[in-house]
Amino acid sequence: MERRRWLKVAILICLFAVSSGRELKAKHTDHIPIYNHTLATILVEYASAVYMSDLTELFTWTCSRCDDLTEGFEIIELIVDIQHCLQGFVGVAKDLNAVVIAFRGTQEHSIQNWIEDLFWKQLDLSYPGMPDAMVHHGFYYAYHNTTIRPGVINAVKRARELYGDIKIMLTGHSMGGAMASLCALDLKVNHEAQDVQVLTFGQPRIGNAVFASYYSQLVPNTIRVVNEHDIVAHLPPYYPRFPQKTYHHFPREVWLYNVELGSLVYVVEKVCDSSGEDPDCSRSVTGNSISDHLVYFGIELMGETWRSCRIVMNPNIEKYGRTDLNGNFILSKDPAILKLNSHSNVGSNFV
Numbered sequence: 078m079e080r081r082r083w084l085k086v087a088i089l090i091c092l093f094a095v096s097s098g099r100e101l102k103a104k105h106t107d108h109i110p111i112y113n114h115t116l117a118t119i120l121v122e123y124a125s126a127v128y129m130s131d132l133t134e135l136f137t138w139t140c141s142r143c144d145d146l147t148e149g150f151e152i153i154e155l156i157v158d159i160q161h162c163l164q165g166f167v168g169v170a171k172d173l174n175a176v177v178i179a180f181r182g183t184q185e186h187s188i189q190n191w192i193e194d195l196f197w198k199q200l201d202l203s204y205p206g207m208p209d210a211m212v213h214h215g216f217y218y219a220y221h222n223t224t225i226r227p228g229v230i231n232a233v234k235r236a237r238e239l240y241g242d243i244k245i246m247l248t249g250h251s252m253g254g255a256m257a258s259l260c261a262l263d264l265k266v267n268h269e270a271q272d273v274q275v276l277t278f279g280q281p282r283i284g285n286a287v288f289a290s291y292y293s294q295l296v297p298n299t300i301r302v303v304n305e306h307d308i309v310a311h312l313p314p315y316y317p318r319f320p321q322k323t324y325h326h327f328p329r330e331v332w333l334y335n336v337e338l339g340s341l342v343y344v345v346e347k348v349c350d351s352s353g354e355d356p357d358c359s360r361s362v363t364g365n366s367i368s369d370h371l372v373y374f375g376i377e378l379m380g381e382t383w384r385s386c387r388i389v390m391n392p393n394i395e396k397y398g399r400t401d402l403n404g405n406f407i408l409s410k411d412p413a414i415l416k417l418n419s420h421s422n423v424g425s426n427f428v
């Protein structure tokens with residue numbers, strides 16, 4: 078009896094803490110991104126599909142990962158940068174009433190090497206137009222200095238011609254998450270996109286605190302999902318004692334961790350604070366797991382094989398493609414005009 082009363086009190090205190098916390102936050106920013114679990118489980122399937130190497134199946138959305146919650150998706154543009162081993166697509170998801178853009182993570186010979194390399198990445202590039210904002214040139218150039226950027230921007234332009242200022246959702250895993258964030262920023266800063274939403278999985282840090290601050294003002298609707306002890310979310314390292322020099326995540330993290338109660342295991346999805354470096358989220362544990370990096374919500378986030386920038390393409394899909402001098406190519410088609418939900422009348426999305 079005594080115990081039950083104590084429990085009631087504890088629950089009341091929690092409820093109070095939660096509600097008063099919300100009010101406080103609402104005063105600070107009017108644009109708090111709301112974490113939507115359902116959306117995360119849908120977008121993780123796009124982030125997984127973009128790893129597929131059979132371009133015919135991907136382009137026609139018939140690959141083994143191209144069903145379930147992403148069924149009916151229509152690719153407008155599939156961009157394959159052979160030179161830098163990068164891949165991304167842009168398409169229209171009728172059910173989300175949005176353009177979805179997904180970027181693949183690294184396909185280097187060994188994920189181990191790629192991760193070790195992340196420890197040593199220097200903040201060595203000023204982000205254009207943002208005083209004191211620093212990023213690592215490798216992340217920056219992967220998006221900005223490859224065929225990925227013109228391919229994506231062109232596809233977004235074509236989608237807008239058809240659907241007006243439709244909502245844009247960006248996703249990606251690992252390095253692909255970094256590219257999704259940089260692309261979202263680019264769309265906001267240079268291409269007048271209004272309704273931009275980012276949801277990434279296990280992405281690394283990409284810039285310093287000044288960069289994180291610009292980013293979160295410009296792309297407030299961003300969620301970084303971090304699974305348990307995922308090592309990549311801890312890299313490049315954060316050094317709290319060197320605030321001017323360290324990498325710094327932008328908000329908002331959602332940390333997935335397991336709670337064991339007897340024989341039952343619950344997955345908790347913790348929505349973290351607005352600092353980007355919430356000490357009570359993934360930073361409260363050691364980031365030492367590669368396996369936690371490769372599976373999110375039960376979905377595999379890697380290629381079918383490592384060591385492949387290998388691609389497979391059926392000759393009769395080549396008519397959709399164009400190739401540049403370096404062998405990079407883009408498959409492109411006009412979407413059958415999809416009827417989007419009636420409330421998405423052209424141009425009336427952001428009132």
Ligand SMILES: *[C@@H]1O[C@H](CO)[C@@H](O)[C@H](O)[C@H]1NC(C)=O
Pocket residue numbers: 113114115116173
């Ligand atoms: C969460 O996302 C799903 C899929 O887009 C959507 O159907 C649902 O309405 C969203 N929920 C909230 C509370 O916004």
Ligand SMILES: *[C@@H]1O[C@H](CO)[C@@H](O)[C@H](O)[C@H]1NC(C)=O
Pocket residue numbers: 218222223
């Ligand atoms: C940017 O890309 C061009 C063409 O691929 C290349 O020549 C140049 O070296 C790249 N710049 C950097 C800094 O990587």
